Amino acid sequence: MKRMRIALVAAAAASALALAGCAGGGGGGEEPTEEAAPTFEAGTTMAALAEAGEITVGTKFDQPLFGLVGPDGVPVGFDVEIAKIIASELGISEENITWTETVSANREPFIENGQVDIVVATYTINDKRKEVVSFAGPYYLAGQSILVLADNEDIASEEDLVGQPVCSVTGSTPAANLKELGAEVLETDTYSNCLEPLRNGQVVAVSTDNVILAGLADQNPGEFKIVGEPFTEEPYGIGLALEDTEFRTWINDTLEAAYADGRYEEAWNATAGEILPFVEPPAVDRY
């Protein structure tokens, strides 16, 4: 906030000077002091992004509360706010963020081939993914849960999914967990595409992270309900290029600063916090 106020004062001072210039009364005035741009060690990803003044962020486009694209093509949600905090620490304003839709299955490839600079997309940190990308965070701890039709009385926990048709998403940890559990998994590309199969009885449940299911249930009042307790741990990380340790460390520092000064809580309250309680963030893992 303070940062923004300084920028606004600088902008006001600049336009006052410009007006004075038009009126012919300028001259002798000092240049308005601009907000000092953050400086980073040459050769780092931070320096390159700050210099470019833009960043490409991979996020979800169909997940209410975390990343849901609006009619203007710009996504909103908690993941989006986390990405904005990172961008702003690089001196990059919101208009200079390019949002790219990443579905569960293309997050690693998009990072590996440089299509995105970071991924903030309900992205679980795990060892398999760490073989191909790096993760800052975690910045949130979710857990896999179950969504059924509101009038379903048969499914109460993950044990009831064994041998049953259940929808989840290709390339996600919940899809892998369901297979291990012995469910018959119907895979689609996004969680919103699981809702029709649930409505028409092709599957008995949709299973993924509790917070994603909460957003889908909230978006469709009275249609669905969440059952059972979360049965996995899904720590959400920020995906970035493998072994870019300086960038990972810097994002971890940025997250910790946002935890300490209230920006994290503010981001939560403005998005997922509309229906989910605030919980203190987990400690970052500087592996």
Ligand code: GLU
């Ligand atoms: N957090 C899980 C994952 O990263 C499920 C959510 C998602 O697919 O985005 O696979």
